[in-house]
Amino acid sequence: MMRRTPRALMGALAALLLCLAGPLPGLGQAPGIVAWEARPGSGTVAATVRFPVGALQDPAGAEGTAFLLGRAVEAAAMEHLGPRSASLRVEVGLHHLEATLFAPASSWLSSWAEVASLLSTASLPSQAVDAARERVLDEASFQEGSPERAFETAWNALRLTGLLPSGTFPERSVEGRSASLARLDRGALESWRNATLSWGDAVVAVVGEVSPADLSALGASRLVELAAGVRGEAPPAPDPAPTVAPGTPDPGIPAPDTLADAAVVELPLPPPPLRLGAPAPALGLPAGGIVARWSGGREIVDREITSTWMGLAWALPRGTPLVLRDFLAHVVGEALNPSPPDPNLYRARVSLEEVEGIPLLVVVAATDPQAAYAWEARILQALENLSEAPLPGAFLDLARRRYRSTRILEAADPVLRSRWVASHLGPDGTLPSVSAESWGLRRSAVAALVEARGEPRILLKGPAAMMATP
Amino acid sequence: MPHLAAALLTSLALVAPSGAAPVPSPAVAIDSAAAAGSQGVAAHPGLGPASFPADPGRFEAALTRREPGSPELHVFPRPGSGAATVRVSFPIREFPDEAGGAQIIRRLADERMGAMARRFGAEARAQRTAEGLVYTVSGPASELDFLVRVLNEALRPPEGELFTTARRDQLAEVLRRQETPQGVLALRVRQGAGGSGVPLLGSAVALERMHAGMVSDLWRRTHGAPEARIVVVGDLGVEVALASLADLEFPQVTQVPSPSAGGALPEPRTSPEIIRHWVARAWTLDRPRDARGLVAVALLGDQVRTRGGDYELGAELWEIGGRWTVVLSGAAYPRNHQAMRNQLAGLMDAAAAAATPSRVEGHAARLRGDILRRTSTPWGYAEVVGEALDAGLEPRSIRILLDDLIRMSADDLQALFTELRGRTPVQEELRP
Numbered sequence: 001m002m003r004r005t006p007r008a009l010m011g012a013l014a015a016l017l018l019c020l021a022g023p024l025p026g027l028g029q030a031p032g033i034v035a036w037e038a039r040p041g042s043g044t045v046a047a048t049v050r051f052p053v054g055a056l057q058d059p060a061g062a063e064g065t066a067f068l069l070g071r072a073v074e075a076a077a078m079e080h081l082g083p084r085s086a087s088l089r090v091e092v093g094l095h096h097l098e099a100t101l102f103a104p105a106s107s108w109l110s111s112w113a114e115v116a117s118l119l120s121t122a123s124l125p126s127q128a129v130d131a132a133r134e135r136v137l138d139e140a141s142f143q144e145g146s147p148e149r150a151f152e153t154a155w156n157a158l159r160l161t162g163l164l165p166s167g168t169f170p171e172r173s174v175e176g177r178s179a180s181l182a183r184l185d186r187g188a189l190e191s192w193r194n195a196t197l198s199w200g201d202a203v204v205a206v207v208g209e210v211s212p213a214d215l216s217a218l219g220a221s222r223l224v225e226l227a228a229g230v231r232g233e234a235p236p237a238p239d240p241a242p243t244v245a246p247g248t249p250d251p252g253i254p255a256p257d258t259l260a261d262a263a264v265v266e267l268p269l270p271p272p273p274l275r276l277g278a279p280a281p282a283l284g285l286p287a288g289g290i291v292a293r294w295s296g297g298r299e300i301v302d303r304e305i306t307s308t309w310m311g312l313a314w315a316l317p318r319g320t321p322l323v324l325r326d327f328l329a330h331v332v333g334e335a336l337n338p339s340p341p342d343p344n345l346y347r348a349r350v351s352l353e354e355v356e357g358i359p360l361l362v363v364v365a366a367t368d369p370q371a372a373y374a375w376e377a378r379i380l381q382a383l384e385n386l387s388e389a390p391l392p393g394a395f396l397d398l399a400r401r402r403y404r405s406t407r408i409l410e411a412a413d414p415v416l417r418s419r420w421v422a423s424h425l426g427p428d429g430t431l432p433s434v435s436a437e438s439w440g441l442r443r444s445a446v447a448a449l450v451e452a453r454g455e456p457r458i459l460l461k462g463p464a465a466m467m468a469t470p
Numbered sequence: 471m472p473h474l475a476a477a478l479l480t481s482l483a484l485v486a487p488s489g490a491a492p493v494p495s496p497a498v499a500i501d502s503a504a505a506a507g508s509q510g511v512a513a514h515p516g517l518g519p520a521s522f523p524a525d526p527g528r529f530e531a532a533l534t535r536r537e538p539g540s541p542e543l544h545v546f547p548r549p550g551s552g553a554a555t556v557r558v559s560f561p562i563r564e565f566p567d568e569a570g571g572a573q574i575i576r577r578l579a580d581e582r583m584g585a586m587a588r589r590f591g592a593e594a595r596a597q598r599t600a601e602g603l604v605y606t607v608s609g610p611a612s613e614l615d616f617l618v619r620v621l622n623e624a625l626r627p628p629e630g631e632l633f634t635t636a637r638r639d640q641l642a643e644v645l646r647r648q649e650t651p652q653g654v655l656a657l658r659v660r661q662g663a664g665g666s667g668v669p670l671l672g673s674a675v676a677l678e679r680m681h682a683g684m685v686s687d688l689w690r691r692t693h694g695a696p697e698a699r700i701v702v703v704g705d706l707g708v709e710v711a712l713a714s715l716a717d718l719e720f721p722q723v724t725q726v727p728s729p730s731a732g733g734a735l736p737e738p739r740t741s742p743e744i745i746r747h748w749v750a751r752a753w754t755l756d757r758p759r760d761a762r763g764l765v766a767v768a769l770l771g772d773q774v775r776t777r778g779g780d781y782e783l784g785a786e787l788w789e790i791g792g793r794w795t796v797v798l799s800g801a802a803y804p805r806n807h808q809a810m811r812n813q814l815a816g817l818m819d820a821a822a823a824a825a826t827p828s829r830v831e832g833h834a835a836r837l838r839g840d841i842l843r844r845t846s847t848p849w850g851y852a853e854v855v856g857e858a859l860d861a862g863l864e865p866r867s868i869r870i871l872l873d874d875l876i877r878m879s880a881d882d883l884q885a886l887f888t889e890l891r892g893r894t895p896v897q898e899e900l901r902p
Contacts, residue, residue, distance in 0.1 A: 038549075039549065039550035041528065041548065042846065044842050044843075082839075083831060084835065085838040085842060104842060401590045405592055405609050408553055409609065411552055412553035412847055413846065414846050414847075435612075
């Protein structure tokens with residue numbers, strides 16, 4: 001093994017030469033930015049490229065183009081990746097197309113070159129395109145007219161109304177329709193790819209056992225090294241008791257939702273982790289409020305189906321720190337997924353979305369129709385509770401530690417970490433650190449964020465006759 | 471939640487490429503009579519040199535400590551992940567009268583550690599494996615002290631007041647399993663292939679007669695510090711791991727008399743009511759962790775998927791007695807059970823005929839990728855390493871397995887199929 005100093009010099013020289021020469025042949029266009037996080041000794045590499053375009057850019061009448069391209073690239077890539085013990089997964093959403101490679105460290109760069117070429121200029125193998133189309137058509141035929149697909153389409157339309165540039169039509173499914181998919185051939189996919197996927201706008205995130213020379217070979221305009229692991233930081237001082245004017249009735253602490261919560265509060269907490277360094281700065285809201293073009297609304301669509309699908313979305317102030325939004329989504333998610341589970345709630349998912357720079361908090365749920373209105377009210381009340389009676393100290397501390405642990409455990413998976421980095425890397429190359437910034441979460445900030453939320457957009461789709469009157 | 475992967479309790483890869491096999495591996499690992507102590511595993515002599523080198527430095531602990539009277543300890547620093555996993559295992563050999571006692575210990579420990587871990591977003595679970603009991607906890611590396619506290623919850627003595635409920639639940643699970651042809655056949659195959667006669671899930675006879683004191687005695691006999699094996703994987707240094715692990719609380723080792731092996735009532739041989747013919751054939755490989763077994767089952771699975779007919783076929787790899795066992799199974803209604811038997815009898819020949827270089831290398835590469843993916847997280851890594859150690863192997867046996875998969879050739883598989891076809895398999899069946 002070479003000693004460190006000569007290796008570092010050679011790496012730097014290689015980086016300089018490669019930056020001047022551009023990306024290696026087969027590596028496609030140079031990405032706008034590459035962020036990397038070292039995991040020495042891991043023996044593997046996870047690499048994600050995320051393009052800020054997706055199903056919303058499907059041509060009219062060709063819905064599903066981005067999705068089918070993703071499936072075709074997966075199929076084509078695996079011909080070369082499989083023998084190298086590598087794998088590729090492509091995910092397509094309304095606003096993004098994201099490809100994640102997982103490969104042994106010894107061969108990741110050659111695998112990446114294959115993926116990059118398929119996502120830039122390489123001709124897509126006909127066999128891969130045909131096989132992918134056949135599978136996607138099978139699935140689309142099966143899903144056509146399904147309640148879930150119908151809801152997805154309608155919900156995209158309602159949720160994104162007024163937020164997208166003119167000429168963009170959100171009333172669509174990412175996976176497309178049988179009729180549109182059947183018309184797509186290799187030429188259509190390649191045309192869309194060539195016209196739409198711009199590597200200059202892409203973010204690449206690499207996590208694992210990588211060398212500076214490898215990364216320089218990607219030819220990025222900008223290379224950002226991320227600090228790996230959990231940095232030292234001090235836990236926050238306890239929230240000061242609020243100043244109460246004389247004579248003000250004591251609102252009390254809201255009763256826990258469940259007996260389990262009560263037990264949690266009563267048991268002594270273990271001490272917070274030992275930290276070194278300065279306390280994390282408190283996270284707060286930016287100046288300004290919700291964008292003017294956001295407005296609330298509620299729509300009920302009557303369909304004879306066996307469950308009720310519902311979606312609720314709120315705009316949040318632009319510039320709200322990611323960790324604060326993410327924590328809010330985590331807390332709401334916990335509130336809506338009680339243990340033991342409610343038999344009337346089939347599923348509930350809380351997520352964040354960003355549309356033209358506008359952050360949204362989104363809840364999608366499926367319930368027993370007779371419990372639909374009750375669950376709608378419960379979802380609305382969950383946020384109302386956070387605004388009017390923010391999490392008291394013990395609850396906040398527990399919630400914050402659960403949130404932090406959840407995100408740290410996710411980040412320990414290199415594939416999930418590379419995807420997270422690619423999704424959240426800022427244009428300036430900075431990345432929020434959940435492990436550090438979570439200590440800056442305060443009750444007041446959570447309450448202020450909830451208070452500042454926009455009016456909800458709500459869609460319920462189900463058998464109206466069965467939905468009980470609230 | 472990302473989290474901890476579902477246990478593949480029969481070691482590295484439970485290959486069931488045929489989908490739901492008629493006789494799937496049991497819900498818990500098959501019993502093992504693995505020899506105590508370490509066994510080296512040499513690379514397969516028939517495999518040529520690797521076409522490209524395996525990644526160096528993996529599956530070698532930064533610290534390995536084996537001192538009499540102390541837990542065995544293996545620490546694998548994995549910088550950059552921010553998380554850590556601590557896995558503590560105890561070998562357990564139940565006597566017939568105790569069959570199911572370890573499962574009761576597991577249930578109670580799982581409840582205790584899970585309740586504490588969930589409050590803070592850590593992941594924790596207790597498992598009964600072929601080798602013993604395993605307690606695993608994962609969370610931020612910076613909270614290692616708290617993770618040790620969760621483990622201490624697991625290591626507390628089983629609560630006598632909760633024994634009745636735990637026993638009732640375990641008995642119900644055993645009876646459910648005994649009612650199914652899959653459960654009965656799996657037990658018979660395991661016993662026929664050299665596995666322990668004491669069912670891992672427990673036996674109805676033993677559970678019905680069990681009392682809390684027996685479970686407590688089993689726990690005291692098996693959970694002492696000298697019996698423990700600890701694997702730590704994560705974003706931490708050896709010194710930090712040692713400092714935190716010093717707070718683990720093991721019970722004092724006591725000489726608890728073992729139950730008499732001769733006094734147990736035999737478990738009645740159950741014959742569930744069935745309407746289909748169920749058949750299972752099993753071949754045990756000679757070498758522990760023979761990589762060819764993984765690829766062979768993948769090739770057999772290809773054959774299973776391409777067969778038509780109104781019957782089910784399955785191909786899986788089980789761990790029995792510390793070695794891998796290829797298990798073929800089938801289920802068919804009386805009208806076509808002979809067709810199913812014929813297909814089952816011809817599966818190995820067909821797989822051998824289809825074992826072309828490209829197929830063999832393709833499966834080997836995919837399996838290697840699956841193992842690398844599984845070990846890319848601290849909890850997956852700890853599980854794979856821990857399973858190898860518990861089976862009497864060294865962690866480097868995993869690297870050897872990966873190397874073998876790189877070098878695998880069609881000739882290797884032909885040799886294995888020839889070898890297996892020359893043996894008489896364990897055969898079990900149930901008829902309506």
